[in-house]
Amino acid sequence: MNGYADASTYPVWHDSATQVPSFGPAPAHAEVDVAIVGGGLSGLWAAFYLSAAQPTLRIAILEARHVGFGASGRNGGWCSGFLPLSLSELAATHGRDTALLAYHESFATLSEIEQVLRRESIECGWHQGGTVQSATTSLQAQRLQNYLAQQQAAGLSLDDMQWIPSSEVSKHISVAKTFGAVYSPHCATVNPFQLVNGLARVVHQRGVTIWQDTAVQAIDDGVVSHAHGRVIAKHVVQATEGYSHSIAQTKRRIVPLYSLMVATEPLDQATLQSIGWHNRATFNDGGQMVIYAQLTPDGRIAFGGRGAPYHFASRVRERFDLDDDTHRRIVAAIAQHFPAAAHARITHRWGGPLAVPRDWTPTVTIDRVRKYSRLGGYVGDGVAATNLFARTLVDLLLERQTSLTQLPFVNHRSPRWEPEPLRFLGVNSLIALSESIDNYEATHGKAPRMRTKIFEALL
Ligand SMILES: Cc1cc2nc3c(=O)[nH]c(=O)nc-3n(C[C@H](O)[C@H](O)[C@H](O)COP(=O)(O)OP(=O)(O)OC[C@H]3O[C@@H](n4cnc5c(N)ncnc54)[C@H](O)[C@@H]3O)c2cc1C
Numbered sequence: 001m002n003g004y005a006d007a008s009t010y011p012v013w014h015d016s017a018t019q020v021p022s023f024g025p026a027p028a029h030a031e032v033d034v035a036i037v038g039g040g041l042s043g044l045w046a047a048f049y050l051s052a053a054q055p056t057l058r059i060a061i062l063e064a065r066h067v068g069f070g071a072s073g074r075n076g077g078w079c080s081g082f083l084p085l086s087l088s089e090l091a092a093t094h095g096r097d098t099a100l101l102a103y104h105e106s107f108a109t110l111s112e113i114e115q116v117l118r119r120e121s122i123e124c125g126w127h128q129g130g131t132v133q134s135a136t137t138s139l140q141a142q143r144l145q146n147y148l149a150q151q152q153a154a155g156l157s158l159d160d161m162q163w164i165p166s167s168e169v170s171k172h173i174s175v176a177k178t179f180g181a182v183y184s185p186h187c188a189t190v191n192p193f194q195l196v197n198g199l200a201r202v203v204h205q206r207g208v209t210i211w212q213d214t215a216v217q218a219i220d221d222g223v224v225s226h227a228h229g230r231v232i233a234k235h236v237v238q239a240t241e242g243y244s245h246s247i248a249q250t251k252r253r254i255v256p257l258y259s260l261m262v263a264t265e266p267l268d269q270a271t272l273q274s275i276g277w278h279n280r281a282t283f284n285d286g287g288q289m290v291i292y293a294q295l296t297p298d299g300r301i302a303f304g305g306r307g308a309p310y311h312f313a314s315r316v317r318e319r320f321d322l323d324d325d326t327h328r329r330i331v332a333a334i335a336q337h338f339p340a341a342a343h344a345r346i347t348h349r350w351g352g353p354l355a356v357p358r359d360w361t362p363t364v365t366i367d368r369v370r371k372y373s374r375l376g377g378y379v380g381d382g383v384a385a386t387n388l389f390a391r392t393l394v395d396l397l398l399e400r401q402t403s404l405t406q407l408p409f410v411n412h413r414s415p416r417w418e419p420e421p422l423r424f425l426g427v428n429s430l431i432a433l434s435e436s437i438d439n440y441e442a443t444h445g446k447a448p449r450m451r452t453k454i455f456e457a458l459l
Pocket residue numbers: 037038039040041042043062063064065066067068069070071072073074075076077078079080214215216217239240241242243244246247258259260261292304351352353354355375376378379380381382383384385386
């Protein structure tokens with residue numbers, strides 16, 4: 001496998017973004033009806049639905065850097081109907097009906113997004129090819145089959161998710177080694193940077209103000225203090241996801257976990273044929289350490305993985321986007337699963353923080369008295385969820401009673417993460433354990449019992 005010495009260190013998605021709107025910073029003083037902090041998909045979808053429902057509202061987005069600077073402009077482009085908590089996990093905590101409502105709404109979100117893209121002429125390469133989670137070892141196959149049985153017992157149908165025997169996985173994609181796979185149609189792919197810029201264009205045309213290079217320092221009862229002034233708002237929405245630790249209301253509410261990615265050059269026809277990625281379903285495996293891949297419309301493999309270190313005190317810095325060990329592991333994973341692509345040049349590598357709440361449960365929270373609400377905590381499943389949670393937020397703000405306002409995430413309060421240094425030790429132990437469990441399983445064909453127990457206890 002080629003290295004990545006010459007790779008560009010920004011998301012591959014930026015190269016195909018032709019219409020990147022640019023906006024100036026906030027003035028020293030401004031008054032609006034709704035101020036949205038964060039110009040990612042959460043903030044933009046919130047502005048999109050709010051401006052559609054009440055066109056006369058004065059809405060402003062305050063973004064520290066530029067629209068799509070955060071995870072929304074640099075993710076793996078999986079627009080997945082699956083939530084960070086499985087249906088069976090949700091059913092265990094909130095009951096079967098509530099869990100099914102959440103999954104029904106989440107699956108339906110894909111059609112909602114597709115319709116908006118069509119209606120608003122947002123070109124971002126939308127393609128719903130489903131998703132394949134392949135078992136690389138027999139242990140992974142057992143685990144995935146147990147998982148599938150749990151989801152089906154909780155109410156998912158064969159149309160939502162089904163087992164594909166190893167002999168049939170190649171109908172979707174040819175991976176070097178598979179013991180079978182779970183297939184679901186509830187996943188599409190997008191170019192996330194095009195999506196975020198397209199949305200910014202649409203909301204701006206509708207009259208939403210977007211201020212870039214405007215880092216918010218504090219939110220107090222409708223007063224948003226930023227680097228060069230204040231915005232007074234009747235209501236403030238915080239949509240800062242992996243960067244939330246620096247805002248008082250969300251201190252220790254999430255941990256920023258880094259996910260890193262690489263992209264290959266466009267593969268030649270012979271390589272593409274040998275991988276046989278027929279309908280461009282997204283791909284991952286059943287390991288403890290998360291990996292994820294998509295085949296882009298121009299024939300590149302965009303491949304990501306977690307496992308980069310957590311940084312003390314939830315620090316987020318641009319230099320953390322690049323981690324040689326993690327990028328090397330991702331490049332090796334491409335060669336492992338797709339040997340035909342082992343010699344493809346790596347043209348881009350990058351990374352960014354996603355947000356993990358202590359109980360892995362995202363939230364949309366509203367506090368009318370403090371004129372404040374927030375949405376987020378999607379872990380690695382935010383591309384579709386930002387749309388679902390933004391629509392939920394708008395229903396709550398407008399005091400509509402809808403099925404969305406009955407979702408289990410409404411006003412959910414996750415416990416705070418532990419103070420340092422416990423947080424540092426706990427999160428980095430989890431990361432190290434998941435890698436070591438995968439390695440042990442691959443070598444010994446069985447799970448390391450003690451490590452698995454500690455891993456489950458730490459989760
Ligand atoms: C590498 C990577 C790969 C991923 N892959 C996938 C995937 O394939 N599928 C999927 O579903 N999810 C994926 N995710 C997660 C997904 O991208 C996020 O959950 C989603 O984009 C969150 O959107 P958001 O708008 O809430 O947050 P963000 O996109 O992070 O936006 C937050 C914005 O707030 C701004 N901001 C922060 N603090 C302040 C402040 N104080 N003042 C003003 N502005 C501020 C930031 O600059 C940023 O632009 C991935 C994440 C990463 C990092």
